[in-house]
Amino acid sequence: AQRVTQPEKLLSVFKGAPVELKCNYSYSGSPELFWYVQYSRQRLQLLLRHISRESIKGFTADLNKGETSFHLKKPFAQEEDSAMYYCAIRGGANNLFFGTGTRLTVIP
Amino acid sequence: DGGITQSPKYLFRKEGQNVTLSCEQNLNHDAMYWYRQDPGQGLRLIYYSQIVNDFQKGDIAEGYSVSREKKESFPLTVTSAQKNPTAFYLCASSKGQGNNQPQHFGDGTRLSIL
Numbered sequence A: 001a002q003r004v005t006q007p008e009k010l011l012s013v014f015k016g017a018p019v020e021l022k023c024n025y026s027y028s029g030s031p032e033l034f035w036y037v038q039y040s041r042q043r044l045q046l047l048l049r050h051i052s053r054e055s056i057k058g059f060t061a062d063l064n065k066g067e068t069s070f071h072l073k074k075p076f077a078q079e080e081d082s083a084m085y086y087c088a089i090r091g092g093a094n095n096l097f098f099g100t101g102t103r104l105t106v107i108p
Numbered sequence B: 001d002g003g004i005t006q007s008p009k010y011l012f013r014k015e016g017q018n019v020t021l022s023c024e025q026n027l028n029h030d031a032m033y034w035y036r037q038d039p040g041q042g043l044r045l046i047y048y049s050q051i052v053n054d055f056q057k058g059d060i061a062e063g064y065s066v067s068r069e070k071k072e073s074f075p076l077t078v079t080s081a082q083k084n085p086t087a088f089y090l091c092a093s094s095k096g097q098g099n100n101q102p103q104h105f106g107d108g109t110r111l112s113i114l
Helices: none
Strands: A002-006 A010-016 A019-021 A025-026 A035-040 A045-049 A072-073 A085-091 A096-098 A103-108 B004-007 B010-013 B020-026 B031-038 B044-049 B054-057 B065-066 B076-078 B087-094 B107-114
Touching: A002 A085, A002 A096, A010 A019, A019 A103, A096 B044, B004 B087, B010 B020, B020 B087, B020 B107, B044 B065, B065 B087
Parallel strands: A010 A103, B010 B107
Antiparallel strands: A002 A025, A019 A072, A035 A045, A035 A085, A085 A096, A085 A103, B004 B020, B020 B076, B031 B044, B031 B087, B044 B054, B065 B076, B087 B107
């Protein structure tokens, strides 16, 4: 069965510091992984997906099949990065299974 | 923002009453989803629909019902059988199955049972 684990409920970093939001998954097939973000007073939205190998707003995430991880990273955190971040894995029928989320706070 | 509209934003109901949450999308998406968001539990899938007139149970379907009579609409009814209905409900849609089909979310409805 699919499962996504985000071990940190809360994460605080100083502006300009590197940030890493952890995500581990379990899935029997070939996984498709996503990061969704919810900024204050905005709707949940897609940040990036592993299949695109893209960098969005300075964030990257590499799928590590050996460690079954998909950690989200940014070298220099900005105040506008403060938000709730959800890691998700796609199951059958395009369903998404979400982690419990990590609230990132960037301290000025 | 358009795209997916959920209404109302806040909903209060007495115990024992059924309530229906609206979700409409104008993205011409085939698939639609309902999630429940509780503190510390992330999002959990209630029901989903890949096509009109068809829907499937998600992980926590008990106490809920849906219909998909039109492509653009996927209302969720929270019945009196749902033991803990107070939560934040999110609707989403996507183009359908296949790779690179992200889900687009609405603003959500917060349901409180008095």
